[in-house]
Amino acid sequence: MSINATPTGAEVAAEETQRPASVPKQRGSRRKPPLSENKKAERRLGLLLCAPAALVMIAVTAYPIIYSVWLSLQRFDLRFPDQREFIGLENYVTVLTNEFWWTAFGVTTLITVVTVAVELVLGMGLAIIMHRTIVGRGLVRTSALIPYGIVTVVAAFSWRYAWTPGTGYLADLFSDGAPLTERASSLAIIMLAEIWKTTPFMALLLMAGLALVPEDLLKAASTDGATAWQKFTKVMLPVMKPAILVALLFRTLDAFRVFDNIFVLTAGGNETSSVSMLAYNNLIRGLNLGIGSTMSVLIFITVAIIAFIFVKLFGTAAPGSDDGERR
Amino acid sequence: MAVETTTRAKLRWGLLDVLVVVFALVPVLWIASLSFKTPATLTDGNFIPREWTLDNYRTIFDTDQFVRALVNSIGIALIATLIAVVLGAMAAYAISRLDFPGKKLLVGVSLLIAMFPQVSLVSPLFEIERQLKIFDTWLGLILPYITFALPLAIYTLSAFFKQIPWDLEKAAKMDGATQAQAFRRVIAPLAAPGLFTTAILVFIFCWNDFLFAISLTSTERSRTVPAALSFFTGASQFEDPTGAICAAAVVITVPIILFVLFFQRRIVSGLTSGAVKG
Numbered sequence: 096m097s098i099n100a101t102p103t104g105a106e107v108a109a110e111e112t113q114r115p116a117s118v119p120k121q122r123g124s125r126r127k128p129p130l131s132e133n134k135k136a137e138r139r140l141g142l143l144l145c146a147p148a149a150l151v152m153i154a155v156t157a158y159p160i161i162y163s164v165w166l167s168l169q170r171f172d173l174r175f176p177d178q179r180e181f182i183g184l185e186n187y188v189t190v191l192t193n194e195f196w197w198t199a200f201g202v203t204t205l206i207t208v209v210t211v212a213v214e215l216v217l218g219m220g221l222a223i224i225m226h227r228t229i230v231g232r233g234l235v236r237t238s239a240l241i242p243y244g245i246v247t248v249v250a251a252f253s254w255r256y257a258w259t260p261g262t263g264y265l266a267d268l269f270s271d272g273a274p275l276t277e278r279a280s281s282l283a284i285i286m287l288a289e290i291w292k293t294t295p296f297m298a299l300l301l302m303a304g305l306a307l308v309p310e311d312l313l314k315a316a317s318t319d320g321a322t323a324w325q326k327f328t329k330v331m332l333p334v335m336k337p338a339i340l341v342a343l344l345f346r347t348l349d350a351f352r353v354f355d356n357i358f359v360l361t362a363g364g365n366e367t368s369s370v371s372m373l374a375y376n377n378l379i380r381g382l383n384l385g386i387g388s389t390m391s392v393l394i395f396i397t398v399a400i401i402a403f404i405f406v407k408l409f410g411t412a413a414p415g416s417d418d419g420e421r422r
Numbered sequence: 423m424a425v426e427t428t429t430r431a432k433l434r435w436g437l438l439d440v441l442v443v444v445f446a447l448v449p450v451l452w453i454a455s456l457s458f459k460t461p462a463t464l465t466d467g468n469f470i471p472r473e474w475t476l477d478n479y480r481t482i483f484d485t486d487q488f489v490r491a492l493v494n495s496i497g498i499a500l501i502a503t504l505i506a507v508v509l510g511a512m513a514a515y516a517i518s519r520l521d522f523p524g525k526k527l528l529v530g531v532s533l534l535i536a537m538f539p540q541v542s543l544v545s546p547l548f549e550i551e552r553q554l555k556i557f558d559t560w561l562g563l564i565l566p567y568i569t570f571a572l573p574l575a576i577y578t579l580s581a582f583f584k585q586i587p588w589d590l591e592k593a594a595k596m597d598g599a600t601q602a603q604a605f606r607r608v609i610a611p612l613a614a615p616g617l618f619t620t621a622i623l624v625f626i627f628c629w630n631d632f633l634f635a636i637s638l639t640s641t642e643r644s645r646t647v648p649a650a651l652s653f654f655t656g657a658s659q660f661e662d663p664t665g666a667i668c669a670a671a672v673v674i675t676v677p678i679i680l681f682v683l684f685f686q687r688r689i690v691s692g693l694t695s696g697a698v699k700g
Contacts, residue, residue, distance in 0.1 A: 134521075140601055141522025148513040148572050149528055152535055155569035159546035166546060224442060228435045235439045237686045238446040244678040244689075245450065246630045248648040249671040253453040256664065261465045264452065291449065296693070303694035348537045355632040359652065371541040371633070378545050379637055391542040398539045 160395060166388035173382035186389040195373060196390070202282065203369040207350040210289045214346060215339075217290065218297030225298060226305045243295040251359035254288045278365040285367065288356045293349070297342050304338020305331070344405045348398055370394050450675065457668035464665055478669035488670055490642045491650035495674065498560050498646060499628040502567035507621050509568070510575025511613070515605060517576065518583040532573035540570065544637045551638060558640045566634050571624040578623060578692050582616025583609075619692035622681055629678070647674045 170182045190196050225236055242250065257263040258274050266274065274280035308331050316326045332339075354371040361367045363376065374394065378387030452469065457478050459471045466472065482488040517525055547566060551557040556565075586609060594604040635649035642650075651670055654663040682689065 136601065137520050138522040141516040141520035142524065144512040144516035144520070145522075145524070145528050148509040148576065149531065151509065151565075152531060152569050152572055155547075155565055156535055156538060156543065159543050159550060162550065163542065163546035166549065221442060224435070224438050228439055229432055230436050231439050233686065235442050236690055237682055238443040240682045240686060240689055241446050241450060241679065244626050244682050245675055246632075246648050246671070246678070248632050248651055249453065249675055250449055252651065252667055252671055253449040256456055256668070257449070257452055262456075262467060262664065264467055264469045266467065291445075295446070299690060299693045302690075306694075345537070348539070352539050352541060354541065355648075358632070358636075371539070374541050375544065375633070375637060378548060384545060384549055387545040391545045394539045395542040398537065398542075402537055 163388040163391045167392050171385040199368045199370045199373040214294050214297045217294045221298035222301035239295040247355040251356045281361045281367045300342035304335035308334045457672045478665040491647045495646040502564045502628045503625045506568045506571040514579035518580040536573035567628045578620045586612050619688040
């Protein structure tokens with residue numbers, strides 16, 4: 096049922112309330128009493144088809160995360176394997192009282208908040224351009240997809256060389272020499288690289304929401320003398336709200352994992368490490384499994400809290416909760 | 423009046439289009455430009471090379487380091503994509519078509535994994551893979567890639583599967599086909615475009631990964647190109663690797679650009695359908 100076809104809002108609402116009731120009934124009657132053998136076979140097939148995917152996902156995430164909780168409770172440095180012992184929460188005290196951790200945490204939070212905010216604005220603009228543009232729509236969409244598809248490390252190298260004095264075309268933009276050797280400018284460049292890379296993804300998610308805005312409603316608003324801004328805030332934004340929230344949730348959690356760009360651009364120098372960078376350094380450079388795992392667990396908890404807040408705040412708008420349709 | 427506004431509007435949109443295209447392409451063109459520069463002009467800061475050369479490409483294809491990494495990248499990404507799409511298609515079919523207990527749970531779990539901080543897995547996987555002796559092997563990378571690609575595959579594919587005319591399935595069953603046969607003979611061919619789109623998205627994901635590639639490998643045996651790039655030293659240790667890095671970067675960017683050029687429409691629809699329905 097399309098919204099366009101129904102003339103008034105009241106009818107839309109009426110149909111909306113009818114649908115959930117009528118759909119299951121129809122489905123239910125299709126495969127009810129006489130097909131109970133069939134039904135059993137369907138259940139078996141459903142479980143069978145899902146089993147491999149479910150097993151792989153659980154084996155590679157659930158088990159390791161539990162294992163990393165176990166590792167985080169031990170003193171375990173691969174350089175001194177003899178000293179391995181159970182030490183309870185000592186690692187957590189070590190990490191949570193460490194200034195490097197909190198600096199990295201601050202950097203990660205800053206990058207997350209700034210990039211997601213900028214991406215929301217730019218992404219909305221890009222979504223509208225991709226949705227509305229008349230000339231060269233294919234060209235715009237194709238170019239916008241390139242940052243999304245390109246290997247992050249490649250893009251990061253491009254930005255690094257662009258800002259390297261002597262080599263780069265951007266290096267002389269600001270007079271003070273090497274931007275990647277100072278903290279503030281390094282962070283700005285990291286954020287620029289992040290924004291360049293992920294704005295298209297944000298825009299695509301928003302564009303999906305934009306497609307749901309009924310054209311008639313916009314025309315009606317124009318007829319009533321609404322300005323472009325009014326149309327945007329009063330008509331488009333309310334319809335797009337679920338899509339915006341999904342995009343925000345995904346990008347926030349994704350931004351919190353920032354690693355590739357920092358690794359290539361500054362290698363975490365000048366206090367530009369993110370929490371991912373720090374955990375990686377403790378593990379691979381420091382070979383300290385205990386501390387590395389502690390950070391892993393802390394990052395996991397932080398992400399879980401962010402996701403929980405999003406879902407609590409926006410409830411039904413969260414992805415995966417549209418089961419009404421799926422059932 | 424109408425004509426004037428539309429040409430005006432066209433111009434304004436056109437200008438915005440140009441802005442987007444430039445913004446999107448400049449970093450890519452820049453790294454390509456660097457890869458064609460000679461060592462002498464590499465540091466002149468010019469956006470367009472003054473002297474063109476293919477030496478950088480010759481260098482990287484002469485070194486075992488890059489060729490090996492390229493083989494690893496292609497092999498690992500292809501195998502992971504194949505497995506993830508097959509497993510994902512099975513699960514997505516069940517989710518979009520069948521009624522069975524635990525369906526909601528599976529959808530929830532895949533959503534959780536899509537948001538999972540990958541760095542949290544690096545330390546435990548590092549230790550587990552060392553114990554299982556699959557650290558620094560193809561398998562050691564393929565496993566986490568499949569895991570993180572599966573939610574993407576499941577969401578995109580179930581969105582596609584919902585658009586398939588399932589009455590055909592019923593017709594096939596009426597003609598005596600079992601549910602499994604109906605899936606294989608009737609639905610699978612109809613689902614092929616969706617599968618293909620999903621495969622592209624998953625491949626891009628595997629091709630791009632850096633964190634796992636650099637944490638779960640230690641030698642050329644299984645190091646993929648993104649990880650190998652950060653160890654590049656050029657032909658000899660004393661040579662500036664910038665040109666070589668850029669050439670390698672361009673080589674691994676070409677497939678992505680080709681995908682985007684040929685399958686733009688599919689990629690857009692795949693990403694957006696998964697997002698709205700997911």
